[in-house]
Amino acid sequence: NAGVTQTPKFQVLKTGQSMTLQCAQDMNHEYMSWYRQDPGMGLRLIHYSVGAGITDQGEVPNGYNVSRSTTEDFPLRLLSAAPSQTSVYFCASSYSTGGETQYFGPGTRLLVL
């Protein structure tokens, strides 16, 4: 099993550009989520999904969109990038709710100029 994969590993954007961060898992997990991690901050939940077709907002959803058309994939879209979105983004999945072990992808490092 590949586990949780994320692409790209690194990305540089200009302010106002849009992009999609990809996340996929091959463990047949129902629950997937996106976090961002900034220096001096804990991981903060952006959006999560409890199954295909179901998504909800986390703690810091503004400026991001998600969709979940399949169990495997959970892309995160930045609509109009801002320097404040410079961060490391982690995708995670688990079998059911957040009370289970969460498996994290390797992260995407994003720099917005």
Next chain:
Amino acid sequence: RKEVEQDPGPFNVPEGATVAFNCTYSNSASQSFFWYRQDCRKEPKLLMSVYSSGNEDGRFTAQLNRASQYISLLIRDSKLSDSATYLCVVNRGGYALNFGKGTSLLVTP
């Protein structure tokens, strides 16, 4: 008050030492508790869950004190490979995991 608070450290300890980290949480309704480990520039990985009765995994011991709302992690016989950031994680129920900012540990020869 932050939901999950940890001393950021860094904790610098020599190999073989015993080191303990504490974490406090603010929501008394919290249901699940974990310690995750994060190596530099890597993803977090589950180290161990924390149970009310306390639990041990090799050199690592985790304890939960619900009355005082704190969680601890004890590492015995520290190894160089234990150098990492340790994240305290609390689930208050449902889908929301709350992460502490992490405690940095550096084990020196």
